[in-house]
Amino acid sequence: MTTDELEQRLAQQPVALLHRLARGRIHRHFRAGKRRLIELLLQHSSHNRAGLESDLQALLEARHARSEPGEHRLHSPPPDTRKKAPQQPPLPATIESAVSLASWLEGIGVPAPQPFVPDPWQTEALSAVSETDVVISVPTGSGKTYVAVEAARRAMEDNRTVIYTSPLKALSNTKYTEFSRLFGSDKVGILTGDRQENGQAPLLIMTTEILRNLLYDAASGEIDIRLDTLGLVILDESQYLADPERGVVWEETIIFCPSQAKLLLLSASIGNPQDIADWLTSIRPTACRLVRHSKRTVPLRAGYLHPNGKLTPLFRSLGIPYGHPAQLHPEAKRLFLEYEEETLPSGRSRR
Amino acid sequence: MPPSIHPVDLVTALRHKHLTPAIVFLTSRRACDEAMETFDHADLVLPPVRQAAIGAALERVIAQYPSIAEHPLIPIVQRIGVAAHHAGHLPSWKIAIEELMRQGHLDAVFATTTLAAGVDFPARTVVITQSSIRKSRDFTDLTIGEVQQIAGRAGRRGKDYVGFAVITPSPYIDLNVLTKGLTGQPEAIDSQFTISYPMVLNLLKAHPHEHIQGILAKSFAQFQLNQRAELLERKLDLVQTQLEPFGPRVCTDWITQWQTFDHVRKRRPARHQTHRSDSPEIAARLSFLTPGRVVGLSKGRGIVLRQYRSKGQKNSMLTMLRPDGAVTECPVTSVREVYDRTYDCAEIPTYPWCSAETFDRLSEQLEELPPRLPILPILASPPAEPLPDAVVQSLGDFPCPTCSSRPACQKDFPTASRLRQEQHRHTKSIQALRTSLWHRFQERVEVLQTFGYLTPTTQLTADGEWARLIRIDHSLLITELIRADAFTGADPSLLTGVMASLAHDDDRPGAFPRISPGLSSLLRQVRKLAESLSPHEDPPLLRADVAALAERWVAEPTLTWIGLCRLTTMAEGDIYRLLARTIEFLSQLQTLKATHPGLADAAAEALALIRRGVLEELP
């Protein structure tokens, strides 16, 4: 095979096969797109062309042999060798049918205004937080702020102070504006390293680092905040616990949070919220309540937009096929392969 | 075919399908800015009513944040209803764009992925153009959690029936990462607990030394270590039941007897010497560096395929599988971290020391490892006593040849010995998992004692009392600088310059404004001290260009924000963040009023001077 032939041969193969070929040859091959992968494979094989060609041949034969028993094999996810892969829901019965673009685009619009009715999980979290610590792990945009606001309101009505922390100053500022509008500006204060605005207010907003420092000062007896009246500590975006640099601050804050104050941890979906709740239960006076769900309130659909402007659903199903990443819409699959072909390095691209 | 869709075409397509408002996530700030430029002459102009509405909304935000009044993007925002939003912009600009978006005035915002975390910024549609993200210097694949944070911005509650995540390709995109991210379960959270010097000082200020272990035990880190220990304890139980048939025979502990015999039999004088050259730390590691173990090397990671001793080498050697499928040999000493992760490994006696399937699988697993792995804490035990000569000699008349249980022992020994070793390994690991935090704490204590922040009885010294108030990165360097009188008599601008170079941890290059001789010599001193402290604390980047920039801002109170921005090639958002971080550092120095009034005053003065213009708009 000449280099050109080999390149063409490679270009005809699906990316998955190229990745198998690259395994053990190319550092971090999984990061590369098809075009780059072929480039790298060719580069690499300048030392050992025969090896690459024979491996390619072997893979092609193996694939051929595998595809004989039945077409459906192509659609099932590859056998997973890792042991703790989550149980996958059964495949939908009609594998061949795929949603049309028209129905994918159906139903766009603005719902009529509805009276506000709290979701069951919001009510559950609110009634729990008056008794004990609560960890909330729900998808982005579900309405965690409502729980924070109502819990803060109730604590303040009880003459207790509330601290709300966020990981980012920008977010603190947004919440400061939002909470001032809701509760009145005299009720809300914000603390930064060198400034206090309305530092005596019953609802204080700060970054988690500032709270951690306050707790250290309180522990060593230099109290400059009324920790004895503290009723509620809200830690927003608690998934920052996993941040390599700053995660430790969340742990310190939780460890040193006064025991009479309730902790309310708001977090986006994470893999092990039960662990966090169990941890809190193990170190705090009352058993922590976990409120979690993974269903988005506004359903999500995924699409694929080709650079030429052509839009198609990304998956065969209308919604997201959870647990089945391989269920691509045939049109999206075709267009993406085409994209990879056309962005090949050999100058064959039309532009 | 262009490698990715043209921004104008993208917005046209989204509008046409009623998929606006949309957030378009791009790889870099530059890509966002370039996208904006393409709208300069685009005929996507909004109807006058909407333009007027945007104008009115902008005016309201500008009233609050005057710094954005002259922003170069305003005409495009108003005419076309698109905007850019990334870390290179001022916070006030970002707030303005978020506000316009919330009020529904914009059709598209071009943003970098940093936006996805924690900003209240929903839209009907998110457009994803990449599958990796720049973290520190390298690109890494988006995690499932990150993909879902991004997709989570799509679909506004109460304003949309459905949300859309639209993928449009760009070169090097890996569709698998995104489809996995959309359909998968987010990753579990792993504790990132570290023990810092200020943490040690503050803990010892408030609690007696003997309570600390109990406090550390309350961390999520210990909770997770315990989970791992419990897992090992179950394994240990299993090993112990398996060991039951190998209980006492003619001698009570025949396994040890045989092990000693085996050990002596195998020992050759030359090997004996090389063995002794391993330090206790290395020796402790050896039993964990077995085939299948994942380790961190000075560059990247590897999986151990084989452990061996080679004649010319002082140290034990490892055969290592590296990420590109390469097989390399390296001394045990080059292993930086031993991770708490092992894979099954079918060993074979010839190169590459494991079966072909294992090799293939391991290469794959090595590449799919998450960016962070739990480190296996390993306790070093003092070097093993050499066997007393008496024992060695008596082994010559090893009693076994005449013992009645010898055939049984001989038959069982390989299994029993393997189990016994496993038992030891598990016991050691469990002990390490239970006590590793405490050991790390003790290590910090020792350093603080050496430097004189703690007394030998772990009380805070006079220096410790104030040093515990410095609770930021590079705290040891900062307190050592203070003790070395480096800042005595330093004026506010000089102090600001040094703090800026300590606070800035970004390696994005900037231009180099003139640096004053005073600052330059002070930075030299800082650098020297940082280097001498490097065994105890990672040295900061100490960039002179950012130091000079911050110094100028404080030294020249008449310098305007625009003037400052012209001095450098840094984006204004980066300058803002630099000064905001510097404010945090200075405000810590300000807390040292009682012990270092001069320094605290200089810091207070510096803070008053920094806080002007844009830096006063937000608390």
Ligand SMILES: Nc1ncnc2c1ncn2[C@@H]1O[C@H](COP(=O)(O)OP(=O)(O)OP(=O)(O)O)[C@@H](O)[C@H]1O
């Ligand atoms: N029960 C409800 N019914 C209708 N709308 C609601 C309800 N609860 C909250 N919302 C609305 O949902 C939107 C998103 O809420 P919110 O910002 O609190 O989400 P979040 O969970 O904090 O998300 P993020 O992860 O982005 O921080 C808000 O506009 C809010 O008014």
Ligand SMILES: [Mg+2]
């Ligand atoms: Mg929120």
